[in-house]
Amino acid sequence: MDQPVDAAVGWWLQEALAGKGPSVPAAIEPDVESPFDVVILGGGYTGLWTAWWLVDRQPGVRLAIVDRGICGGGPSGRNGGFVHGWWDQLPYLVERFGPDQALRIARLVDESVASIGSWAAANGVEAWYRRGGYMRVSASPAQDGEWRAAVRTAAAVGVPEQYIDLGAEEVRARCASPVMRAGALMPNAATVQPARLARGLHDVLAARGVTFLEHTTASSVESATPLLVRTSRGDLRAEQVVLALNAWAASWPGFRTSLLSWGSHMLMTEPVPSFLESIGWRGGEAIADSRFTVHYFRTTPDGRVAFGAGVGAAGFGGRVDGRYDRDARAEARARDAMLRFFPDLAGAEVVSAWGGPIDISPDRLPMIGSRDGGRVHYAHGFSGNGVAPAHFAGRLLSAIVGDPAGELATLQIVNRSHRHFPPEPLRFTGARVVREALVRRDEVEDAGGRPSLILRAVAAAPRMLGYRFGATADD
Numbered sequence: 001m002d003q004p005v006d007a008a009v010g011w012w013l014q015e016a017l018a019g020k021g022p023s024v025p026a027a028i029e030p031d032v033e034s035p036f037d038v039v040i041l042g043g044g045y046t047g048l049w050t051a052w053w054l055v056d057r058q059p060g061v062r063l064a065i066v067d068r069g070i071c072g073g074g075p076s077g078r079n080g081g082f083v084h085g086w087w088d089q090l091p092y093l094v095e096r097f098g099p100d101q102a103l104r105i106a107r108l109v110d111e112s113v114a115s116i117g118s119w120a121a122a123n124g125v126e127a128w129y130r131r132g133g134y135m136r137v138s139a140s141p142a143q144d145g146e147w148r149a150a151v152r153t154a155a156a157v158g159v160p161e162q163y164i165d166l167g168a169e170e171v172r173a174r175c176a177s178p179v180m181r182a183g184a185l186m187p188n189a190a191t192v193q194p195a196r197l198a199r200g201l202h203d204v205l206a207a208r209g210v211t212f213l214e215h216t217t218a219s220s221v222e223s224a225t226p227l228l229v230r231t232s233r234g235d236l237r238a239e240q241v242v243l244a245l246n247a248w249a250a251s252w253p254g255f256r257t258s259l260l261s262w263g264s265h266m267l268m269t270e271p272v273p274s275f276l277e278s279i280g281w282r283g284g285e286a287i288a289d290s291r292f293t294v295h296y297f298r299t300t301p302d303g304r305v306a307f308g309a310g311v312g313a314a315g316f317g318g319r320v321d322g323r324y325d326r327d328a329r330a331e332a333r334a335r336d337a338m339l340r341f342f343p344d345l346a347g348a349e350v351v352s353a354w355g356g357p358i359d360i361s362p363d364r365l366p367m368i369g370s371r372d373g374g375r376v377h378y379a380h381g382f383s384g385n386g387v388a389p390a391h392f393a394g395r396l397l398s399a400i401v402g403d404p405a406g407e408l409a410t411l412q413i414v415n416r417s418h419r420h421f422p423p424e425p426l427r428f429t430g431a432r433v434v435r436e437a438l439v440r441r442d443e444v445e446d447a448g449g450r451p452s453l454i455l456r457a458v459a460a461a462p463r464m465l466g467y468r469f470g471a472t473a474d475d
């Protein structure tokens with residue numbers, strides 16, 4: 001857990017931090033401020049939004065946020081910036097929680113999509129929030145219609161406007177790529193500059209009196225009264241603790257069989273505004289194909305293409321090492337994919353490449369809940385879709401802390417039971433083999449081929465074992 005942390009991995013963080021000096025760790029003065037009401041471990045969106053909701057709910061609450069690097073220096077400052085709801089998750093939400101609760105949860109995540117924009121506007125954070133919709137497309141015959149069950153379920157529960165079927169011509173009118181076929185649109189979705197949002201949250205919370213302990217690694221939470229948080233720069237006392245550790249939770253005691261960590265990698269091109277004009281991609285749509293090892297892409301206000309691919313490696317023992325920051329093989333795969341979607345970008349310079357860890361949960365929904373007698377709370381397992389869901393999770397965590405018997409803290413998604421992954425070394429071995437099989441199966445299908453029987457069998461193994469990934473996505 002104690003490797004050096006590069007403050008500015010990737011274009012978004014470099015852009016957001018340009019002209020700002022290095023962040024200086026605040027001194028730990030436990031006798032002055034401890035016990036804190038709440039200490040939050042992890043300063044990505046989950047930790048930051050939890051703090052925001054707590055400050056909003058209880059002005060004067062004594063809060064500290066501890067991060068091993070800078071807040072937003074992990075995936076929250078490096079992601080694609082897609083801010084979308086869970087309308088594409090509806091079939092599973094209905095299966096798991098029933099139609100009423102599924103709709104309630106999906107509406108709450110949708111509120112998060114809107115709230116992120118209104119929060120940024122109200123707090124003077126220029127996070128490039130743009131509501132251009134999220135388009136999920138097919139980029140090979142194997143992906144055709146992947147969204148249909150979700151579109152049908154949205155109509156069945158009374159919200160047909162939230163997820164809309166698009167024909168090939170409608171997709172083309174929004175973005176003309178030679179490989180994109182039909183698709184579906186989530187009209188309320190948005191994009192942000194992810195690092196500006198994370199650093200903006202940090203600045204607003206600092207002005208509200210939250211204590212930030214950056215460059216400080218937490219190693220354990222001991223169950224004393226108050227709780228004792230051990231960190232690399234001293235101990236802290238807290239009445240309650242929130243673990244907002246994302247993929248790093250995969251190595252935290254108690255969660256080792258709850259998560260897998262896989263890498264996702266992104267490229268940023270130089271500005272290519274005339275190319276965007278030539279393919280009609282003017283609306284700011286966030287676009288993803290329908291592979292399991294997804295390709296996702298969006299534009300920036302100055303006309304760049306940010307292109308991502310969920311093709312990075314699996315990690316052992318939940319360790320998050322340098323391969324998640326830079327991985328030549330994954331970056332080459334991302335570049336090949338970008339040129340498949342947009343051959344005319346062959347001459348465009350890629351000015352930055354970076355990656356980050358994804359916290360995969362057994363059913364690709366986050367786990368949100370409490371343990372250790374209700375004083376330690378957690379949210380992780382966003383499975384590569386955490387920008388809006390982390391805002392939602394922060395809202396639920398603040399409710400769990402401040403109003404544990406209230407409606408939000410007792411939604412069925414809170415403290416839900418879930419399947420577990422096997423312990424190491426099986427978790428790593430299985431994840432690595434399945435991971436490679438999934439990437440290769442998706443690549444063969446993209447090339448118009450049919451994966452071999454063995455490849456299909458390995459890729460389908462997780463589904464057969466009850467995990468919600470692996471086979472051709474059908475929900």
Ligand SMILES: Cc1cc2nc3c(=O)[nH]c(=O)nc-3n(C[C@H](O)[C@H](O)[C@H](O)COP(=O)(O)OP(=O)(O)OC[C@H]3O[C@@H](n4cnc5c(N)ncnc54)[C@H](O)[C@@H]3O)c2cc1C
Nearest residue numbers: 042044045046068074076079080081082218246356386387
């Ligand atoms: C390349 C990439 C692209 C993505 N694209 C999208 C997208 O377009 N849309 C979307 O919805 N989601 C996307 N995601 C996922 C999304 O970024 C995450 O789900 C989200 O940022 C999770 O926020 P978080 O606060 O839970 O985690 P993080 O941002 O990872 O924050 C966790 C923090 O915990 C800190 N930490 C870890 N261990 C310790 C410790 N022991 N002590 C102290 N601090 C610690 C880390 O330094 C880190 O800052 C993407 C992810 C990646 C990697």
